[in-house]
Amino acid sequence: MTFKFLASAGAFIAAILTLLYGLAPNSVYAIFSIDSGGPTGDFISRRAAVLFLGYAVLMWGLRNAPPSAERRAVCLAAVVMTGGLALLGIGEVLRGFAGPYTWVPIVLELLLMSGFARLLIRRT
Secondary structure, eight states: OHHHHHHHHHHHHHHHHHHHHHHHHHHHHHHHHHHOOHHHHHHHHHHHHHHHHHHHHHHHEEEOSOHHHHHHOOOOOOHHHHHHHHHHHHHHHHTTOOGGHHHHHHHOOOHHHHHHHHHHHHTT
């Protein structure tokens, strides 16, 4: 996979998550099979939406970037973020907190992580 493809896919997924977390946090609670956090959970969800928006803008803006140290740093950050989210999700499913649909985002996170990790290994 190319950096352009991975960055574009990451931007697209993050944009969708921005909308879900920002406008429909109850859909996120349903995907993860967790209780609504009420106003507090919705507040945290809207804050997470802004983080996903920043990731989407970053990835979309850099999708055509040539190989460079800065692009490698972005790849490393993507590996850390997606890998961390996947590990967190796996842990929450295994301890019984999150439901089985949590595996869907986990798989997407692992795919993105492995793609960005391959780019780092190939030094592109």
